[in-house]
Amino acid sequence: MSDQLNPISKAIRIQTSKTSQKEHSTPLYLTSSFTFENAETMRAAFADEVDENIYSRFSNPNVDEFINKMCALEGAEDGFATATGMSAIFSSFFALLKQGDHMICCSSVFGSTFTIVTKHFPRYGISCTLVPADDKDAWEAAVQPNTKMVYLETPTNPQIGIVDLEWAGKFTKKHNLILNVDNCFATPVIQRPIEFGADLVVHSATKWIDGQGRVLGGVIVGRADLIKDIYLYCRHTGPALSPFNAWVLSKSLETLDVRMERHSKNALKVAETLEQHPAVSWVKYPFLPSHPQYDIAKKQMKAGGGVLCFEIKGGSAAGAKFLNSLKMLSVTANLGDTRSIAAHPASTTHSKLTEEERQSVGITPGLIRISTGLEHVDDIIADINQALEQSTK
Structure with a gap:
């Protein structure tokens, strides 16, 4: 596929898997696990020596296609898809933050996100400072020696506040922080946070990505090194997107x-x-x-x-x-x-x-x-x- 294609055209044309039937749309891969030709191939797959599907909690052709399309749209290096938008947000936090870390968060965020950072973070020894979306002085004042991540929505939910992504990218780079952006309201066809310096972008794919109120889903895309840690965390904790939902979401991206x-x-x-x-x-x-x-x-x-x-x-x-x-x-x-x-x-x-x-x-x-x-x-x-x-x- 030509890299000269517009991201929208590139995403539409991505097809991860095709059978001998030469179908135009990727078929459904409704399987919990995948087989191997022999014991050595299975051993190598579990040792990450070969790129083979093992188990649909880890990877699946339908899920891979959806992730690849989202990466093309957002301009991201890699990604991981989850069962819901909140599991994507939660995983992007807990895969990368540890006890003693601090996060700066936009004060105007989705209610469940607000609950995670105010009620659940303290249980795990993670602290968070909430700052108004448009108060740049407050963002600067919130930086601490143990700050590791900045999380924001733009537009914010539900007040439709706008955070200056160009400024946010420069701010996080200056302080060597991970910039994690919820791009759910805008979608990548309207706004691409990675172009402004975001390291991670999360979506509740349940919303505009599906666009028809049919299935639940979430996705995290961004820097390959960060996604690797998120993948390993999710591989063991299990918030995986189902193949059927991934198939629906992948087709939805085409419109x-x-x-x-x-x-x-x-x-x-x-x-x-x-x-x-x-x-x-x-x-x-x-x-x-x-x-x-x-x-x-x-x-x-x-x-x-x-x-x-x-x-x-x-x-x-x-x-x-x-x-x-x-x-x-x-x-x-x-x-x-x-x-x-x-x-x-x-x-x-x-x-x-x-x-x-x-x-x-x-x-x-x-x-x-x-x-x-x-x-x-x-x-x-x-x-x-x-x-x-x-x-x-």
Whole structure:
């Protein structure tokens, strides 16, 4: 395959395995283990002297194809796929951090990530300092002699904050730190953190990578030396992606570019409309000129992505009325589907945080997160408008 191909075309063309039937799409390899011609070949495989599939917890042709496509899209050296997005995030932490290490983390992150770094890290002797996404002085002040990793989301979940990846790359290189970036909201067709200096990129493939709400999955890609440690950790702890889910995700990647183009166009139109609505206090979307980090978003993102958030007047009561009044949009805590979704983070994805913790990262009682789908944008807006009207009654 020519290295001159665009990363999107290169990823689409990757096919890890083909049988004598000469199928156009890679078949499913639904097997728990793989056989060997003889005892010596099996011994050499376990000794890492030959590259052979051993067991689907370690590797599988379907999983390998998905990883190879994600590496092509992100510009990464290597990767490992996991059963869920959270297992990818967890493994990227615990494979590389040990007792006595310190991590700096963006304060606005997914609720389960927040719980890991605040509740579970201390149990293993790992410390973490949370810093606001846009406070560069706070990032500098958080560096300690034992700091090993910086972890961030951009855009952040659910407040749609933007971290300057170019600055983050220079910051981590200056302090010799591992830069670990959650690229779930943007996807590699919109943003490639490795180009700005990221060492690792993680995804909940459950979201836009699948794009149709069908399967769970996660993936970590990045520097080969770091991925080797992550692979060895995961090989023994077992958060492996199933071959079937990998096959689904691999096929989904072939439409990721066109899907994200439509999602982004729909989201921008919805955000622009909401800015004019009297029942809305504010709207945040990366490609709205009113976004505090609009210039940074335009610098590092090719489009704004499919997620936006807004503050509905009337707090949690109005938020509940809004959700209950929706007729077309789904009410669920997931995102990244062909169908538009509305969620109330304070009572769902970030409900395990204290009220003080939620307020500190801008998760207010009236915050609504919208994941725009592939429906006609006029229909999405019409449903949101009628639900907003009901929320004021």
